[in-house]
Every structure is written in C-alpha cells, then in structure tokens.
Amino acid sequence: MKYLAYIMAMFVFTTTWAQETPKEVKQETQVKTVKYDDGEATTEKKVKVVTRETADVKLDKKDKEKVNQQRVKSTKKVEKMLMVDDDNDAEFDLLTKTTHFVNDNGQYKFTPTNRGFDIAFDNDNNQFVEIGSAWTTQSGGNYIISGEVQNGIGYFNKNGDFVIEYYDETSNQIKTKIYTKGSL
Template identity: 45%
Template structure:
C-alpha cells in the first residue's frame, strides 16, 4: 500500500511539473585574447562574452506550426587581465524593446543604465536607474522622462512618470526582447 501511494504521488507530481511552458535556449561563447610584448615579458589578457537567447516555444493551435515568440537576450562579459587562471565577472546586459526601439540594460553598482541601441554598433545612454529603499522599485532619471520603474511578471520594465505636456501620469514599457 505504501508503494502504491508513493507511485501515485510521483506520477501526479511528474504530470504537474510537465505542464510548464517549454523554452528554447541558445548559448554562444566567444573568447578574444590579446597578447602584449613588454620586452622581457609577454602578458595575455582575455575577454569572454557569453550570449544567451531564451524564448518560449509556442505552437499554432490549428496546424501545430511553431509561432514566433519574444526572445530575451542576455550578454555576460568576463575579463581575465591578471596572471591567475580564472575570469572575473565584468557585466551583464539585457535587451528590451520599447516604441519600436531597442534598449540595452547595463547593470552598475546601484542599479542599471538604459542605453538606446541606435544600431548594432553604437548605443546612447538615455536613462539611469537606482534601486529604491523598496527593492521592487527603481528611481529612473532620463532625458525623455524621470519616474519610478519596476519589472512586471512578464519581465518587462515599466516606468511611471509625469508628462508635463499632457499633465498626466503615463507609463513607458520596455518589453523584454
């Protein structure tokens, strides 16, 4: 009886866990090493960039073809600029889309910067954020708007700010890419 009960619990819990949305994860690692000759000594400095793309796998209900879904891109940069054998974590960037533009969220010591990605080669800082006393909210200061921001359940970043032109509180949403 004990084995039967254990088997039933195992099958039910396995069925519940199998109901999660399947995700596709692509990860690419690129390492660049630069060697410098100092006359009597040669030093090597390495930069490792790990790019990870995550997206939900969604199927069309009618014909079961795959449907395009949002993709979240995270880029982690590691630097090895000393003589030890390991890399030191440098930064992590996450990409978002808002109003048809692409934005890069780059962390710093007290929050993150929001950079407008004008093309694949250049980006311009459009706002900075700092963690507030309530860890769920960020104080955002930018050229176009300043206000209070937070991440919603979907991973989108929402900034509430006062628009002087319309004299209303508005919300700008940076959708997770």
C-alpha cells in the same frame, strides 16, 4: 499506502517538469591569444568572449490545433561575458558581464549600479545611449526613475517586465513605458 504516496509524488514531479517554458539558446565562444613583450620577456594571455542569447519559444495561438505551428517573436536576452586567463591556473577569470535585451521595439540594456541600475537604448548604430537611471527606494520593489525622456516611478510587474509610470507634459497625462522581460 506507501506505493500510492510514491505514485502521487511521481505524478506531481512529472507534471511540474512538463510545464517548463521551452527556451531557444544560442551560444558563441571566441578565444584569442594575445602576446606582448614587456621588455624582459614575451607574455601570453588568453581572452575569452562568450555571447549567449536566450529567448522563450512562443507559438501562435491561432495554430493551436495544428501540427506545424508558426512561432511568435519574443524578447531575446543577450549576455556577453569577457574573461581573461592571465595566471597559472587553467580557469578563465571573469572581467565583465553585460546584459541587454532585443525585442520589436529595439534593443535596451539595464546596467547595475551601486544604487540601482542605468537604462540604455540602442541608437540603431549598435551603440547604447543612456536614457535614464533607476534608484532603489526604501519601500522595496519601487524605483525612482530620472532621465531625459521619462521621470517617474518604476517597478517590476508580475510578468517580470519593468514598468515606468511618468508624467508627460505635452499630453498632460500619466503615461506608461514597459520594458518587456525577455528573462530580466
């Protein structure tokens, strides 16, 4: 009976482990040394920028039975961490961390604030333009959205996508805008 329990536990563990979604990860690290003279001495500091892109590996459902399957584009999560080593220890200290997402609809970024987060889109010039803010409500899980284009209610759906429902005056209808997860 004891061996049967071990076999069942091993079966459940390996089955659960095999179900993990494969991810593509690309990481780039740049370290620069900055020297400056403050009038008394020359000081050296190191600045480290780590850029990490992650995306789910998705395959075309039409190629399910084939050996060589085509990949389907998925949303990329891009995290950029800026660190500095300006003290006597060997560790870098984190200054800032930004996250943005890239999908077929362009790039967007959620920046945390003390009341929720700001939403920004890339204006095709690699500069993010803020389009709205999301404030956390007391009911939990819902956000009040205020912006130039969309004013409404936002929430995260079961897939982890951020959904905004807003009233469109030109069409006189309730519309939905979905910011695809990409590992929010």
